[in-house]
Amino acid sequence: MQPTLNIIGSGHLAQTLGRLWQGHRSLELRDVLSRNAGNAKAACAFIGGGRPVDDYADLFAADITLIATPDDQIAGCCEQLAASGVIRPGTVVFHCSGALPSTVLAAAAERGALTASIHPIRSFASPEQVAQSFAGTWCGAEGDPAALAVLRPLFTGIGAQLVDIDPAAKTVYHAAAVFACNYLVTLLDVALQAYRHAGIPEAVAMQMMAPLVNKTVEQTFNAGTTAALSGPIARGDMATVATQQAAVTAWDADKGALYAMLAKETVALARRRTTER
Known part of the structure; x- marks a missing residue:
């Protein structure tokens, strides 16, 4: 049985990863949440699946949740996700920020979620182009080992190459890319x-x-x-x-x-x- 996925955020990274996983049939995409209903619909159309929603109260529970918002919104979105009641013990919650550690997802961890961060080291300016050329992309990974055990196959399945990073040095790691x-x-x-x-x-x-x-x-x-x-x-x-x-x-x-x-x-x-x- 395929794991289920919710995506919070409708930007370029959310669209690209969603489309890749949808195309590889790696999981079952449930909801794509955005504060703007039109953006959520557009993201689902690009991905080729998922249900657009614009309120945390409308989310179905999922095995995995990707918070794909701008960095300064990740912690707040995680708090709203935790307050929504859809997190169950063992749920995987992760983000793709290169600058923030997985510990910013503390609100989800407090509800029993397994948290992690996997950062694709590339630009997502053109989702269409990136979706076609993602194979070979290096990704920095850190977080709960049990969460990473779930996420690694999803990323390697779309061609990513993962490297473990020290969360305590993550800011310097991201500065290296800069x-x-x-x-x-x-x-x-x-x-x-x-x-x-x-x-x-x-x-x-x-x-x-x-x-x-x-x-x-x-x-x-x-x-x-x-x-x-x-x-x-x-x-x-x-x-x-x-x-x-x-x-x-x-x-x-x-x-x-x-x-x-x-x-x-x-x-x-x-x-x-x-x-x-």
Whole structure:
């Protein structure tokens, strides 16, 4: 007999996971709850199943409940879920936040639920596209072992790769993804600003950067960060680094401070490479 699932939230992640599980017939989707009845209906239409509801009092009990709301609403939604009376001992309640630990689901745990968090490490900006390419997605998992024993097969069944994470370090874990993704984009934007300051049009700068960035990323994932490091610091040319830092600071003090901070981290990386060799 298939486990039953309720989803609280009707956003992109809720739609994508719901559609994947519906398509794989991994479970029986019961209710999709959203404060906006129209959003709940739209989510069910995209998923291809489920009953749209807009009130916790209308929820049927389910074996598993996914709270797929924005992070700042997860704890409050869990409290409302607990107050609704649909949680039974052994019910699994989980969320997919990368920043919050499973302990934010304490209200459900107090009612006998098994709580966990499984965080897919990718963007869900386009549910249609993600549903087609989800296989291979890494997911950070933590929480009650009994809850994870139920959830792991559901995620691996749609192609996810799970890695256990320490809930006490979850904020730093999530920051790692921000460094690797969001701040990488910001750093590339700073490079574009520097090129523009040097008189190079953005369109040309993008073409100049593309092979450099792509090759660097390729080398990093093929050989590791220490082996992929190149440039003046890797060569020990600190005079060039000092000249660049002064020039960048003269152009923009904040960018100069960022250059100095990155230079300090790069010196440490270069030292690690020397030690490894």
